[in-house]
Amino acid sequence: MSAPRPYNLIAELxxxxxxxxxxxxxxxxxxxxxxxxxxxxxRRVFREAAALGVVHVGLTGGEPTLRxxxxxxxxxxxxxxxxxxxxxxxTTLARDGLARLRAxxxxxxxxxxxxxxxxxxxxxxxxxxxxxxxxxAAWVRAESLPLTLNVVLHRRNLSxxxxxxxxxxxxxxxxxxxxxxxxxxxxxxxRDALLPTRAQLDEAAMAVARARREAPRPEILFVLPDYxxxxxxxxxxxxxxxxxxxTPDGRVLPxxxxxxxxxxxxxxxxxxxxxxxxxEAPGMNAFRGEAxxxxxxxxxxxxxxxxxxxxxxxxxxxxxxxxxDPACDLAPRHDLIERARRDAQDREPPLVxxx
Amino acid sequence: xxxxxxxxxxxxxxxxxxxxxHPFNLRMHAGRLSREEIQTWVRNRYYYQTRxxxxxxxxxxxxxxxxxxxxxxxxxxxxxxxxxxxxGLELWLALAEAVGEGRREVESLDDVLPGVRATxxxxxxxxxxxxLLESVASSLTELFxxxxxxxxxEAFEKHYPWVxxxxxRYFRSRTQQAPRDAAEGLRFVLEHAVRxxxxxxxAAALERKCEILWRxxxxxxxxxxxxxxxPHAQLRDEGGELLVVLPERAVKPSASGREILELCDGERxxxxxxxxxxxxxxxxxxxxxxxxxFLASMQRxxxxxxxxxxx
Numbered sequence: 001m002s003a004p005r006p007y008n009l010i011a012e013l014x015x016x017x018x019x020x021x022x023x024x025x026x027x028x029x030x031x032x033x034x035x036x037x038x039x040x041x042x043r044r045v046f047r048e049a050a051a052l053g054v055v056h057v058g059l060t061g062g063e064p065t066l067r068x069x070x071x072x073x074x075x076x077x078x079x080x081x082x083x084x085x086x087x088x089x090x091t092t093l094a095r096d097g098l099a100r101l102r103a104x105x106x107x108x109x110x111x112x113x114x115x116x117x118x119x120x121x122x123x124x125x126x127x128x129x130x131x132x133x134x135x136x137a138a139w140v141r142a143e144s145l146p147l148t149l150n151v152v153l154h155r156r157n158l159s160x161x162x163x164x165x166x167x168x169x170x171x172x173x174x175x176x177x178x179x180x181x182x183x184x185x186x187x188x189x190x191r192d193a194l195l196p197t198r199a200q201l202d203e204a205a206m207a208v209a210r211a212r213r214e215a216p217r218p219e220i221l222f223v224l225p226d227y228x229x230x231x232x233x234x235x236x237x238x239x240x241x242x243x244x245x246x247t248p249d250g251r252v253l254p255x256x257x258x259x260x261x262x263x264x265x266x267x268x269x270x271x272x273x274x275x276x277x278x279x280e281a282p283g284m285n286a287f288r289g290e291a292x293x294x295x296x297x298x299x300x301x302x303x304x305x306x307x308x309x310x311x312x313x314x315x316x317x318x319x320x321x322x323x324x325d326p327a328c329d330l331a332p333r334h335d336l337i338e339r340a341r342r343d344a345q346d347r348e349p350p351l352v353x354x355x
Numbered sequence: 356x357x358x359x360x361x362x363x364x365x366x367x368x369x370x371x372x373x374x375x376x377h378p379f380n381l382r383m384h385a386g387r388l389s390r391e392e393i394q395t396w397v398r399n400r401y402y403y404q405t406r407x408x409x410x411x412x413x414x415x416x417x418x419x420x421x422x423x424x425x426x427x428x429x430x431x432x433x434x435x436x437x438x439x440x441x442x443g444l445e446l447w448l449a450l451a452e453a454v455g456e457g458r459r460e461v462e463s464l465d466d467v468l469p470g471v472r473a474t475x476x477x478x479x480x481x482x483x484x485x486x487l488l489e490s491v492a493s494s495l496t497e498l499f500x501x502x503x504x505x506x507x508x509e510a511f512e513k514h515y516p517w518v519x520x521x522x523x524r525y526f527r528s529r530t531q532q533a534p535r536d537a538a539e540g541l542r543f544v545l546e547h548a549v550r551x552x553x554x555x556x557x558a559a560a561l562e563r564k565c566e567i568l569w570r571x572x573x574x575x576x577x578x579x580x581x582x583x584x585x586p587h588a589q590l591r592d593e594g595g596e597l598l599v600v601l602p603e604r605a606v607k608p609s610a611s612g613r614e615i616l617e618l619c620d621g622e623r624x625x626x627x628x629x630x631x632x633x634x635x636x637x638x639x640x641x642x643x644x645x646x647x648x649f650l651a652s653m654q655r656x657x658x659x660x661x662x663x664x665x666x
Contacts, residue, residue, distance in 0.1 A: 055600045083589055083600045108602035146587045146602040
């Protein structure tokens with residue numbers, strides 16, 4: 001099949017990070033992946049991405065500001081015509097470093113915090129980081145860069161959504177992304193400690209609705225997590241459809257976690273063009289379109305909305321990447337999700353920090 | 356609370372919340388509105404005028420007392436006239452013509468700002484869903500209308516000489532009618548709201564009505580914000596189609612959306628943009644409403660920068 005046009009490149013510049021968040025989306029075995037792509041490699045990736053039709057690049061990681069060549073990378077992405085977005089924990093970049101990134105062509109920033117106040121936030125991050133993050137947010141505002149605040153939601157902070165919104169307003173952010181934890185990588189390791197109850201989520205949803213009524217800004221993104229929504233998420237807007245991820249070692253994936261599915265062969269920009277990795281790699285084509293879908297997806301009216309859900313989740317929970325995402329309550333193995341929900345209610349295990 | 360104390364409470368609500376204090380009215384009366392703003396106000400306020408007889412009809416339908424109905428029905432006659440071409444609505448259309456608006460366009464209600472429509476409909480719904488006492492209490496903003504009409508006539512004569520004074524006949528007629536109507540409404544409310552809980556309901560209804568009038572002017576002001584593209588938007592021409600790239604989002608407007616966005620230059624108001632598009636596409640019905648809706652959605656998506664309301 002012919003490959004669709006990608007709009008969004010997620011450039012994982014490094015898996016290194018000073019934070020140790022218990023829901024990190026990097027591979028659990030992240031230490032096995034060195035930063036194998038140099039400045040020139042990334043420059044070529046950005047040029048080739050723009051030629052494919054990509055408009056957005058998210059410079060992420062790990063912590064992308066640990067790359068000594070970040071200013072050059074921002075410059076080459078902007079030069080290629082990409083809308084250049086930095087995703088950071090905000091603890092490593094100096095004030096003048098941010099100014100240099102802006103001068104090089106940085107367009108927007110996403111900053112993560114882990115909770116609404118220092119102690120709880122730092123407990124999840126595993127290091128004292130909260131105060132530095134607040135200072136960083138102020139620098140971003142001072143540079144007139146659009147700022148998204150990202151907070152991963154889970155059992156331990158869901159009851160503080162109103163406080164998180166208040167923090168976002170205080171910081172003057174443009175968007176607040178309340179991202180419910182997605183259970184693969186480190187978050188799957190910690191699932192029983194992170195998975196919220198339905199009542200917690202309902203309360204959070206009401207707090208979001210109240211906040212939206214109070215004021216139109218910041219824009220608040222909040223989507224029910226698939227474990228409790230009854231329907232799968234339209235993961236990445238469809239496998240190999242709108243977004244591509246390039247990992248620190250050069251692999252080209254349809255999502256952050258796709259390499260966790262064994263047997264899929266992906267391209268690598270160290271040996272192939274980005275266009276070939278996107279269009280031709282067998283792994284990229286494995287779940288494109290609808291031909292791979294089993295029932296009940298194949299004849300489901302919602303398949304064009306959710307694209308069958310998340311392949312990584314299907315593999316991790318069902319053991320078959322081509323199975324219907326068990327998050328869907330029409331899935332044959334939805335019982336796995338129901339059991340995980342039940343199990344999480346009764347347990348309060350300690351968090352395993354990324355380490 | 357005694358009737359006198361209750362009346363004082365109602366009058367205090369007006370002194371504090373009636374729209375004579377709204378920035379738009381303050382600017383109108385100080386002579387600081389542009390011709391475009393005066394025209395927008397007249398055009399949009401006509402929608403409110405058209406809802407008044409409907410509201411009064413609803414109030415009539417709640418009243419069992421013939422004396423009450425005989426008195427109240429006069430309001431509908433005042434607005435609609437005893438024959439075509441007379442009455443308050445007709446006088447308002449004369450005002451529209453005096454400020455340079457087309458009678459047919461104003462009557463069509465095509466160009467009413469969504470916020471104005473929403474708040475006026477809200478008033479009708481309020482009366483529909485509340486009892487006679489609260490409905491009458493909500494009409495007591497008339498207690499404060501006489502004064503504002505006098506201020507307005509003076510302001511128009513002094514500051515807006517380009518408006519033919521024949522157009523001001525609506526205001527003059529209301530300086531007579533409003534006090535008479537208000538006295539009648541006040542008498543009814545003072546007589547029927549004796550228990551504290553009824554007095555509270557009446558006070559709340561009057562506050563709600565003040566809020567409705569206030570929001571109407573908010574909406575008119577918002578129509579004069581001058582939309583412009585967000586400084587964070589990057590425009591791409593992709594084979595003739597526009598792609599607007601923003602932080603973490605891209606928007607592909609249709610061809611007509613693109614035409615609207617190209618008018619968002621930070622100089623034209625939303626109202627002026629709608630007017631220009633109507634000029635270009637005279638045969639398209641309901642165009643202004645679509646334009647306002649599109650502008651609002653583009654603002655929500657961050658394509659258009661939030662603009663300060665001109666004051």
